Amino acid sequence: MKIYIYILITLLILGCKPEKKSGNEKLQVVTTTTMITDLVKNIGGNKLEVQGLMGAGVDPHLYKASEGDVGKLFNADVIVYNGLHLEGKLEEVFEKMRHQNKKTIAVADAVDKDKLIGSEYFASNYDPHIWFDISNWELITESLVKQLSELDPKNAATYKENGTQYLKKLAALKTNIGEKIEVIPVEKRVLVTAHDAFNYFGKAYDFNVVGLQGLSTATEAGVKDVQKMAAFIIDNNVKAIFVESSVPKRTVEALQEAVKSKGHEIVIGGTLYSDALGNEGTPEGTYLGMYKHNVERIVNSL
Structure with a gap:
């Protein structure tokens, strides 16, 4: 695994050249899991260029980045991932990129530690499957709206409106689910x-x-x-x-x-x-x- 990480980081640093962007271009966002990709698209609408690394049926615990993924990560304006070591083989890559001043967002950071479920099986010591509590997803939505607005102030009003509408859908889902489970x-x-x-x-x-x-x-x-x-x-x-x-x-x-x-x-x-x-x-x-x-x-x- 260490060799894999080393090779990947080396490719990031030496093998790719970042593309220059004009002031009118959309913010380039690379996401990891399909849940995060869906959320960012709901918030960003047509104001973001979103590329998801993982598709349907892909297991993030075992995922390895391809050569094409390396280029996407290197050229992204911001990387949005789950955190809590869900993307185990990519965690060190994200840490390295943070040290190179690449903007990364771990959505799990939006959830207070007292709301996380402890786990001895992950390096984070927490269960990373946070999206299965809709209340967590609401917190993450609010946090992403704020952070995307700070990164892209000219479209902040759009992110806020889209986020508000999505939060209403999450609230309705929570009510619907609760009634069914009863x-x-x-x-x-x-x-x-x-x-x-x-x-x-x-x-x-x-x-x-x-x-x-x-x-x-x-x-x-x-x-x-x-x-x-x-x-x-x-x-x-x-x-x-x-x-x-x-x-x-x-x-x-x-x-x-x-x-x-x-x-x-x-x-x-x-x-x-x-x-x-x-x-x-x-x-x-x-x-x-x-x-x-x-x-x-x-x-x-x-």
């Missing part, structure tokens, strides 16, 4: 998924969240993990388990077979979007649509 008795709110990405969702809506692979997808679940989870499912009479769009489904299928081998039935309740949105141009390709999709799958299955 139909599930609290004792039935057990969410079993491929990896432990939904703790913020669980905390917000009283779910017991259990993931086969823990918080990161860097290490696959082993046979003991599957057997332990199968026992948990049987003991708690869980009705459904879920695969994730950015994680191979084989471990969840193995879990289903392990439960069945013990004489119990368990269904796969469908695919949830965890570390990436759906395909661009679909409802699930937006944060709002992704969240609605996930909750509908969970409610219908549990």
Whole structure:
């Protein structure tokens, strides 16, 4: 990994030449995850040129920048990323670029530490999947509006208006989601998924969240993990388990077979979007649509 980081940083410094910009050109923003790309586009509208590094189904825990990505990062006016070591293999790159006076924004910085969920599995010591609490996403929206306005004052009014409208949509989503989840008795709110990405969702809506692979997808679940989870499912009479769009489904299928081998039935309740949105141009390709999709799958299955 260190060799990879060294090569990438070297390319950034020596292999690319920044493009000169006129005063009339749009602010060039490079984003990492699809959730952040969607948010920045909602705030920026047609006033920003936004390039997302990661597409639908891409796992940010394991993502490596391509040569083309290196050029995008080097020529960006600002880089917006999640932080809390979600983009593990890129974290040192962002740190190096900060030392070279490249403007970088870690959206997680907008969330107070007391609102973060602790984790011993990340170097940050916090669970990085902050977008699954809509309240966090509201804080992040407000922070991005402020920071983009400071970077691009001539379009500040647009960012503020777009941000206000998006915050209204987030508030409506929060109300809608809360009403849907109310139909599930609290004792039935057990969410079993491929990896432990939904703790913020669980905390917000009283779910017991259990993931086969823990918080990161860097290490696959082993046979003991599957057997332990199968026992948990049987003991708690869980009705459904879920695969994730950015994680191979084989471990969840193995879990289903392990439960069945013990004489119990368990269904796969469908695919949830965890570390990436759906395909661009679909409802699930937006944060709002992704969240609605996930909750509908969970409610219908549990």
